Amino acid sequence: MKLISEQKLDNSLLVKVIDQSRRVAVDRWYVKVVCEVKLLLTDGHFAMCPADDDPERLSAIRQLLGDAIVMEIVQERNFVDEAARDKVRQDLVNRLSENISDYLASDSFPARFFAIRYRQAEKLRRMETAPPRDQSNEVEDDGPADFSACFRD
Secondary structure (H helix, E strand, O other): OEEEEEEEOOOOEEEEEEEOOEEOOOOEEEEEEEEEEEEEOOHHHHHOOOOOOOHHHHHHHHHHHOOEEEEEEEEEEEEEEHHHHHHHHHHHHHHHHHHHHHHHHOOOHHHHHHHHHHHHHHHHHHHHHOOOOOOOOOOOOOOOOOOHHHOOO
16 A cells, blocks of 8 residues: 555545555556545534434434544556556546546535535434334245145146
8 A cells, every 4th residue: 555645625625545556466466546535524514414413313423423534436457467557557546636636626525525424324323223123013924835836727
């Protein structure tokens, strides 16, 4: 794992580009470039949450999210000739830069990113705290116990 670049954007995101390439055969490589986007969470992020959230629920979601939320964007190529490895890696890095740099640098991206992860954590919390379903009244019908239903005259 080799750090290619690290940058802190004006909108408080930390963006790292990491080379996670590895040899897969004598002269062949699995070239993998990962763009890691990290948003450190502050009280301001949680202040934007819906007003109907009770403090206990908000605290549980905050604990689920932790101190930061991370997104990874992966670009990869498999079975690359060793002679072409550096060029392929640079092409992947360039593609990441071209495709996502404006998107990540947007002032609105951190709020949207947080909102998505907040909803995911909220859904996970609801699933964890939901009472177990009572399956005692459910009857499983696997059909007839024999194959006689398949042979009708």
